[in-house]
Amino acid sequence: MHPVVAQVTARIAERSEHTRSAYLERVSAAAGDAPARSGMACSNLAHGFAACSGSDRLAIRGLVKPGVAIVSAYNDLLSAHQPLHEYPDWIKAAVREAGGVAQFAGGVPAMCDGITQGRAGMELSLFSREVIAMATGIALSHEMFDAALLLGVCDKIVPGLLIGALAFGHLPAILVPAGPMTSGLPNKDKARVRQLYAEGKATREDLLAAESASYHGPGTCTFYGTANSNQMVVEVMGLHLPGASFVHPGTPLRRALTEQAGRRAVELAREKASISQVVDVKSVVNGVVALLATGGSTNLSLHLPAVAAAAGIQLSWDDFADLSAAVPLLARVYPNGSADINHFQAAGGVQYLVGELLDAGFLHPDVQTVAGPGLDRYRQEPFLDGDELVWRDGPRTSLDPAVLRPVAEPFAAEGGLRMLSGNLGRAVIKVSAVAPEHRVVQAPARVFTSQDGFQRAFRAGELDTDVIVVIRNQGPQANGMPELHGLTPALGVLLDRGHRIALITDGRMSGASGKIPSAIQLTPEAATGGPLARVRDGDVIRLDAEQGVLEVLVGAEELAGRELVDGPPHELDWMGTGRELFGALRRAVGPADEGASVFGTLTPEHFAAPVNAWK
Structure with missing residues (x-):
């Protein structure tokens, strides 16, 4: 391991010893040997399968087959989440084929910062992460499930799903993305029109034409903002299937990966491979390294500490700073360059990045992932061999050095x-x-x-x-x-x-x-x-x-x-647009350098009233 990565990892582990141990004790106490629903009273269980029919009804009633929860951020307002509409049916069939039973356990809200930028609704954006975490907790609180599939992509949605799932750390969980939209108007051209409009040199019609040519179809926005940073980070943390992040929606490969996530969830349930084993100190450090090496979104400096805290891990901005001074910048994706996320994927993508960082000692290889032990699996990329989903070794050299470079020739010696x-x-x-x-x-x-x-x-x-x-x-x-x-x-x-x-x-x-x-x-x-x-x-x-x-x-x-x-x-002053509903969260939220979270690491100190010099 690179000495700075090893030192920061050890420091986080030492700092987190008490909170991490307390978390793992709670997780261990919640785990069981049989399907979760097997301990239910008959009335409770009957409510759990009342709406089911056929083999799913028999499977749930039989108390033998693993139950898989589907928690989804689907809505058809957000381009990134619209493709999730079809996922539950695909997943249910795949889980059934693998010997389990899947149920749609709950939906969580997903708002679009692109729509709310500069408007009152944006003041609900960060707190939507906490709402999503709580909604995920409600979905899983029925205790009918032995694994969870978390369907979400953007901004606060992925961290919220993770925080909620980590409250049920005894369960396996896989994040299931939708993939980016195809490339449209280059982001640099879009930014140029925005500046012309700000100067009064372009009309509203010019601006709308540019924006709609950039954001033009289903899938994640193609710039390297928070949504795509989320995907990069959670894949390197081992929470996606290898290569799942940047496959386009509406393709056979995207469907195959989604179905495989369902089958894999059944396997993980049988193996008792919980999310608390995947999200540990080493995987959190791996996520930070991936963010820094690609110049990712600043929002992750809030979300990663909040996610880590949900697993009893105390991640600080000092850790980011020390890692950033050591980790080289290997990617140039807009706004850090002219390429979009599809160009990054074509240049070698996550597989090339993981390989470079592993070989240089910047990533911990000895971690648990949803694909099994070891991060080496994430050097591989998925493809279809006929109708069969298989993986092959990813590229070992960058296919476009203007977008993605080796550790030996980085864009910068330090992170983004x-x-x-x-x-x-x-x-x-x-x-x-x-x-x-x-x-x-x-x-x-x-x-x-x-x-x-x-x-x-x-x-x-x-x-x-x-x-x-x-x-x-x-x-x-x-x-x-x-x-x-x-x-x-x-x-x-x-x-x-x-x-x-x-x-x-x-x-x-x-x-x-x-x-x-x-x-x-x-x-x-x-x-x-x-x-x-x-x-x-x-x-x-x-x-x-x-x-x-x-x-x-x-x-x-x-x-x-x-x-x-x-x-x-x-x-x-906070009346309207739902803002009045969030007063309790504004009063309870912690500072930015601790993730701006209302949950914290759930120590007694967390529940003390925040300091407010104005009162």
């Missing part, structure tokens, strides 16, 4: 994410798409408390200068930590005009955040009295992504003595 710290707190920055000459910015601040305020100032020409844009009160306790990707076109215009530009916020940016240096997810957030709440217009701020520094050049005594002038929004 870095951590910043200073007298403003701690933040995350994605540097893989930021040109080196833009990674250090020192300029006066212009402070806003809303995206609308920023847009008005931009349109009025007030920001046509060197400036560090501060947008505060966007953290999890303030308003649910929305993504602020709608700022990107205007910020891009300012950068292209030759100005020194950066963004600092306690909110999030999209997984598509790109060329603007953006210190995001700043913690402590302004709504809890963090230092960002004391920054004023004109304060000089230094953002240095090379040295990992984020500071306002104001004396400590002066900064601490300033009054808090624009507190978090009042609860009455």
